[in-house]
Amino acid sequence: MKQYNTKAIMASLLICGFVGMFSETALNIAITNLMEVFHITAATAQWLTTGFLLTLGVLMPMTGLLLQWFTTRQLFVFSLASSIVGTLVGALAFNFEMLMVARVLQAAGMGLLIPLMFNTILVVYPPDKRGAAMGFVGLVIMFAPAIGPTVAGLLIEYLAWNYIFWLSLPFLIIGLLVGLKFLENVTEVTKPRIDVLSVVLSTIGFGGVVFGFSKAGEGDGGWTSPVVIACIVIGLIAILLFALRQLSMREPMMNLRVFKYPMFIMGLLLVLSCMMIILSSMIILPMYLQNGMKLSAFTAGLMLLPGSALNGILSPRMGRLFDKYGPKWLVIPGLAIVGAMLWFFSGITPASSIAFIVALHIGLMVGISMVWMPAQTNGLNQLPPELYPHGTAVMNTLQQVAGAIGTAVAISILTSGMEKYLHSSPAPNEMNEIAKAMTFGSQHVFLFAMIVTLIGLALAFFIRRVVVQHRAMHPSH
CATH class of the missing domain: 1.20.1250.20 (MFS general substrate transporter like domains)
Structure with missing residues (x-):
């Protein structure tokens, strides 16, 4: 080497x-x-x-x-x-x-x-x-x-x-x-030969889905807007055609044979659920701190710093633990912690103390650091070297899509929760009521993130450590 x-x-x-x-x-x-x-x-x-x-x-x-x-x-x-x-x-x-x-x-x-x-x-x-x-x-x-x-x-x-x-x-x-x-x-x-049709289909497909979901989160017309529906439907059709074309080509642009490897799929699903959890909660939390609890942008940023910093600092440590013990002992407890934190988050109110929210955020970020890198590395390890570029391309592309979907769903849940609350409120224009509506909507977003976590936790029980052999060309078990 x-x-x-x-x-x-x-x-x-x-x-x-x-x-x-x-x-x-x-x-x-x-x-x-x-x-x-x-x-x-x-x-x-x-x-x-x-x-x-x-x-x-x-x-x-x-x-x-x-x-x-x-x-x-x-x-x-x-x-x-x-x-x-x-x-x-x-x-x-x-x-x-x-x-x-x-x-x-x-x-x-x-x-x-x-x-x-x-x-x-x-x-x-x-x-x-x-x-x-x-x-x-x-x-x-x-x-x-x-x-x-x-x-x-x-x-x-x-x-x-x-x-x-x-x-x-x-x-x-x-x-x-x-x-x-x-x-x-x-x-x-x-x-390798560049297949123009693949490039066009992937651009329309992934672009359409990301655009459709982002547009849905903006609020005007939301999910029922014809533009949103058209973008998502056309995007999904293009992705399907793109996938079929990749499978029929000798030198595909994005080699979907990476999906033959079960632990790659498992790692991918866990990374995508992490991405959705992170993005849905990371968009809502600063908004809630600023609009629901009336804190300044700088204070909100400072409150999220310890958890995020810890997540970053622990990442290499989790990587070393993964090298030593494999993924299972990190991923399952990690998702359990994330689920517990989100459950507490779904009960926060403007009366919740700053220390409590900071502690929950730290717990959430520590849990995520136990899942993300171990699941991702374990998944990529199962691929033979010639599929590395394709494996990373698939993971990175779908992460953007999951991120867009997570953000859009979070903002939609928040908006509809707020509207529902204000609709039944006697004084919907009062600042106090708007803060309560924000709380009501945010709680629903955290419940959504918790459901995603529980699905991830169910999957995590099937994760196995990949033994890297890479001499034989067939998927190693």
Whole structure:
């Protein structure tokens, strides 16, 4: 096995991944501020997030193909160039359209970087060290979005929203320079045939579903709006045609034979349920803290910091435990903890103490860290090396879709819960009643997340440790 400077390679990928994930959530806290600055509605501002997810949803399915067409260095440089230009445009943006272009460029950079990171780890680390390495990726993927809102809250309070971009820029440039010096080409370029129809179907399919669900969460017409129904139906049909086409091709764009491996499917389902739990609760909680409990953006960001930071810090630790003991002893207790926390969350009211909410959030994030990386690494470990790019492409693509669905369902449950409460309220316009309605809606969202957790827990009992052999080509049991 070739020796790589794994520390330097990881450092450059992690710095860039961190900044990319940071800017993904940092802007969420700035949305209220941006609505005033650019005179836009909440539904328009929502596009800064939707557009980001949509770009990822369209780009992710192609990453398996791109990893075989371009060298590691080429993809790395391209993804960083896109992120740097996007960040610069965002820092200088003087209208909403410019900011929107910046988000799309940033998302394109991230959409290439994340799969590149996973794939590089699978190639440069032996299977018994992978859990810990994946844990560091977990640290970045969970910790960066976690501190995003806190740092952004500070920047908005004392400087201005565009400093979110100015702050990210130097780090991206450092990451690029470190990568240029140390990153080696770890994958071989095989240049498989590009099937235009597959690209078109995957774009319409995944793009349509992500767009449809994001649109449903916006509120105007919601789930019954013809645009939402059309997007989701057309998207699902396109995904079905895409899948059929992939199975009939000799060199598929996204090799669906990864679904022959039972533990890969199990890992995928658990990661998707984590994604839905995280996104549905992470969108609702800050909104509840700000609107239901009337706390400032900065306070809300600070309250979510300990749990998210702990989740990040524990990720590499969980990875090492996974390398040692396998997935079962982490995943089952982890989901049990998550379920218990969400059950308590479904009972919070404006009278709940800040310490109680912080403690619940810490418990939730610790539970998630016990599930996410072990399930993901275990699943990818079962694949033979030639399916690594496809396995990561499938996981990353479906995570974006699950994220969009989780967010949309959460916002819909929240809105309908609030409307139902205010409908029967004697004074629906009073601040106090609106806060109560917010509580009522939020409680329902946490119950939804709890149901997802219980389904995951039922699945987790079937998870088995994968023994990596990779000499024989058939799925190893």
